[in-house]
Amino acid sequence: MDWTALALSLRLAAVTTAILLALAPPLAWWLATTRWRWRHVADALVAMPMILPPTVLGYYLLLALGPRSPAGALLARLTGESLPFTFPGLVVGSVIYSLPFAVQPMRASFARVDRELVEAAWCLGASRLRTFARVVLPLSRAGVVAAAVLTFVHTLGEFGVVLMLGGNLPGRTRTVSVAIYDQVQSLDYAAANRTAGVLVALSFALLALTYHAQREGTPRWPTT
């Protein structure tokens, strides 16, 4: 059992979730409410990481963040370190990779908030920001919680992007799924079993807890 890798994965998942909880709500709100003519293009862009092979995404990120790209060079100058094969590099990759998992549940629940409530808040003098914080967000709790859990669990199990972008440096970029891959490669099936089992149990527990917490808000066939 590679506890260092598990700790690193948990840390990566936590940081990614925190960043997306700040980044995704405005983006999801914009997508849910915009009448922009090209909104479907924005929709498709946000959803891309969901269907793109993770290795492809990881490959492009590696190029984009590497020292030979202008953006990568700029980032390296700012942080004093080249992003690929570092933990911050993993965070950037994970944020992009999990973006649709954070945006789409939020977007769906924002869109379900009754427009009349938003208008009522406006007419009561609430700015757009205050309306969002005091009316839209509280009424979309289920979607926000779902987004957070999905992001967390999705990041926890991420493999392709991490491998392409982070490589396999113990304690720095070796995540739990990379560790499992390593264990299988070295034919240590017992260790792979234990690590995989822990990951399954953790993911299941998180999802079960979430559904339990949201049992009121889950649509269900009515019982009379």
Added chain:
Amino acid sequence: MADDLIARVVLRLAGGPPRAVALSLGVDAFPIAVLFGPSGAGKSTLLRCIAGLERPAAGVVRWRDRAWFGAATWVPPQDRDVGFVAQQGALFPHLDVADNVAFGLAALGPAERARRVAEVLDRFDLGGLRRRAPATLSGGERQRVALARAVARRPSLLLLDEPFSALDHPARSALRADLRRWVRALGLPTLLVTHDPAEAMAVGDTLAVLDAGQVRQTGPVGAVFERPCDAATARILGVDTLVAATVLRAGAGTAVVRAGDGELTVSAPEGLAGRVRVCVRAEDVTLRAGNLGAEGNGAPGRVLRVDDEGAFAVVSLDCGFPLVARLPRRALRALGLAAGDAVFAAIDPSAAWAVADG
């Protein structure tokens, strides 16, 4: 005196071409001005333009000395200082009654806000409901909270979009009476949208009749209901019978017209001539059994059909022209009328109003 509320805007109603609507209400139009019209007339759209929830294609919206919309002006709803109440109240479901009312008072300090909430809840008889969730309230209670919430900010103009249409009958009439009382006590100018003539009569001081994106008539409620400006407006206002007639002689405020085979004396605007329509409300028609009283103002005829309408009966007549009378069921029983019977339909000249046909 300059008009208080001016909304001259170009609206794009569902599917149709853009239409220019002009609504002007003077100071004397308030406390309660009613924007009345059939569904689809554009009343709600116009109200939403005034609230700032909808942006007209072009035009001007002014309230007193403030321009809210113009060629280069756009004041967002947050800054218009209006209270807006929607059909279903739009209470925030995650906040209790007191927090709903306090929502618009964010600019006040906590002590002042609490005082204001208590005062408003008290005025609207909501003290006992302050910690209740909106989902547990009745429809009437919900609308009272929505009104309280809108009024708590002391807006300069209150806009009500069919606020009682989702309520059942007793709750509706109770709230209408309350609304009049509250608005008068607060001295708060109010513009109410409704498609219900009874509601317009019950709460309004001024009536603006809107049809197909056009303001047809504006004036004191009673005057508009009794003296519609044309036949189309009369139909919208629920006049039961519009008798086709021709002016024979016109005098000061009255005219003698030929309707069917007989003559009727009716009220008429100055200078009316030629083909006209005589507006007769069903409750203004008095029935006499047989052909008695044929010398009075009215027309002899036959009963075509009698329909029950709760406490009232609606009698359809053929007097050489179709006519409808509405009378208490008890009165109908006393007359003993049934289909086929001969009657005389008496019409008070002051209750019959002739307008140009069209």
